[in-house]
Amino acid sequence: MxxxxxxxxxxxxxxxxxxxxxxxxxxxxxxxxxxxxxxxxxxxxxxxxxxxxxTPENVKEAAHQAIRENFTKYTEVGGILPLKQALADKYKKDWGAGYDAAEIIVCAGGKQALFNLALALFEEGDEVVIPAPYWVTFPEQVRLAGAVPVVAPVPEHERFILRAAMLEPVLTSRTRAIIVTSPNNPTGAVIPEEEVRRLVKLVRERGLLLISDETYEHFSYQTDRAFSASALRDEALQELIIVGAVSKTYAMTGWRIGYALGPRAIIAAATNIQSHATSNPASISQKAALEAITGDQGxxxxxxxxxxxxxxxxxxxxxxxxxxxxxxxxxxxxxxxxxxxxxxxxxxxxxxxxxxxxxxxxxxxxxxxxxxxxxxxxxxxxxxxxxxxxxxxxxxxxxxxxxx
Ligand SMILES: Cc1ncc(COP(=O)(O)O)c(C=O)c1O
Structure with a gap:
């Protein structure tokens, strides 16, 4: 009660x-x-x-400019087209992954992107596998959606590096999705390319969704970027959802801009939820994020x-x-x-x-x-x-x- x-x-x-x-x-x-x-x-x-x-000066200046130009009204719910296009270009250039605007949603932070997805995808009776150590918000969002988070421990002696084989024992007929994050908060572990490939193979074989939170993608110290699951995107298959944000990469936590890229039906559902929750992310922040992504990366x-x-x-x-x-x-x-x-x-x-x-x-x-x-x-x-x-x-x- x-x-x-x-x-x-x-x-x-x-x-x-x-x-x-x-x-x-x-x-x-x-x-x-x-x-x-x-x-x-x-x-x-x-x-x-x-x-x-x-926050870098060029990004702040883009926000000032947006205000001066009165770019201060509602925008499209799922984000302005130039920002979606910039994200599509980024994933094409970095990972060879082709996305179009209908496969992208811009949200008030990576957290809202994940929350929209949880509400769009999960309900009572569903299980969602979350490797631990996990970011605190993952299991709570799954619970808020009415589903059950199922934790799969990733041991310290493996340097906290998730391997697809660690998840198999907890998969059941109720499993709908796996949520992973690399580089990881809180361990800093980065999932190597061959293991990302195994994870994608696993979800394909089992008919599951993989939500890959790549918020810290740039902060990978062995390589230029942590390997993105988007590189394995197959347009005929619909199992991959990528989540990211400008928050950490560009020191923009307060601006609240994150995004998700994935199958258009899922992105449309997430956009519909957002339209009734918060509408568009802040117009000024979107212009700032556009500069962050397309401007000087120094x-x-x-x-x-x-x-x-x-x-x-x-x-x-x-x-x-x-x-x-x-x-x-x-x-x-x-x-x-x-x-x-x-x-x-x-x-x-x-x-x-x-x-x-x-x-x-x-x-x-x-x-x-x-x-x-x-x-x-x-x-x-x-x-x-x-x-x-x-x-x-x-x-x-x-x-x-x-x-x-
Ligand atoms: C793993 C992970 N994902 C997503 C986020 C969300 O970031 P934001 O909502 O600030 O964009 C965070 C923030 O701490 C995080 O650590």
Whole structure:
């Protein structure tokens, strides 16, 4: 029975849908971190999953221009044609994949693209396979759509690299789709080309959909880009949906522009949902995203080089912390160290460990449990070298207080 909340004299019944949502394990730590910051306490924040760089100047200028030209009204629900065309050109150039405008939707962030897709595709009785560690939003969106998220663990000893064979044991007659992300949030793992090929083969053989979230595509440190499933697109087959965003690549998290490319019937359904939810993404942001994608890419190179430098530095510093082990990830801007050696007594799980670091080290991290992986923490290195050095030094100092 849905819980009844008393608000003033009114009895409010929250929907069963909302009650099925998990309470985010990150909330408690984040609230505590914010409270400490408000008290003027110097907390080093390794929590945020967003670039610390400013949006590139050419992109900001395109937005100013859009305002000056009064490009400030409703647009087409699924995004303006020049932006869809720019995305089609990008996927053609990068991956040889041919998409036309009817196979593309532009949304308010990658998150809305994924949400539209979940509502368009899943319902009661469906199962959606999600490899863990996963981005927190995937299972919740599947639940909001009424379906069941089925978690397939990807082990640390495989460097958290998803292999198609790991998914086979959890596939059932109710499985509708698999949602993967590469480079991965929170592990930074990148799925190699041969494994993307196996995943696509698997969904083809089983008649499933593959939703490939490629939000961090540019932040792949072994190659120019993480291999995109779009390269394997076969126009006769309808099993692939690519999701991306300008949010991380161009340091544009606040502008809220993401997109999906896929079969036209699915894109039309997602567009229909969007038309009744938020209408078009912000007109000004669309113009900014158009410049981001078609303009000078120099800023992406600069940011990528800096992330790589920070990754190498933070990884080397963490490797010196006794009892903490961490693989060197190939992508994104996160480290996902194993801290299980410290989990005992009061610090019994990763959420308690994150609380301990906040109180003892004044460092905020996200517990692994938020990503379906107990025994780990996520450290975002989208912050300065100085803060990385000082934060990891503080972590090491605090851990000396936990007896080994
Ligand atoms: C894996 C992944 N996908 C999608 C997104 C969505 O990004 P946005 O909605 O800001 O474009 C994020 C953001 O954290 C992410 O980590």
């Amino acid at each position: 849905p819980e009844l909340k008393i608000v003033g004299k009114t009895r409010v019944k929250l929907s069963g849908r909302v009650q099925k949502l998990e309470i985010s394990p990150t909330t408690a730590v984040l609230q505590e971190a914010n409270q400490l910051k408000r008290q003027g306490i110097d907390v080093i924040d390794f929590g945020p999953g967003e670039p610390d760089f400013s 800023s992406v190179k600069v940011m990528k080089a800096e992330y790589r430098r920070r990754r190498d530095f933070a990884h080397a510093a963490l490797a010196k912390v006794p009892g903490v082990s961490c693989d060197l990830p190939d992508g994104a801007f996160y480290l996902f160290p194993n801290v299980s050696r410290y989990l005992r007594g009061e610090v019994r799980d990763s959420a308690a460990f994150a609380g301990f670091l906040l109180r003892e080290a004044r460092v905020a991290v996200v517990p692994g449990s938020a990503f379906g992986a107990e025994g780990y923490i996520r450290i975002s290195y989208a912050t300065s070298m100085e803060l990385l050095a000082e934060g990891i030094r503080r972590i090491e100092e605090a851990l000396r207080k936990i007896k080994n």
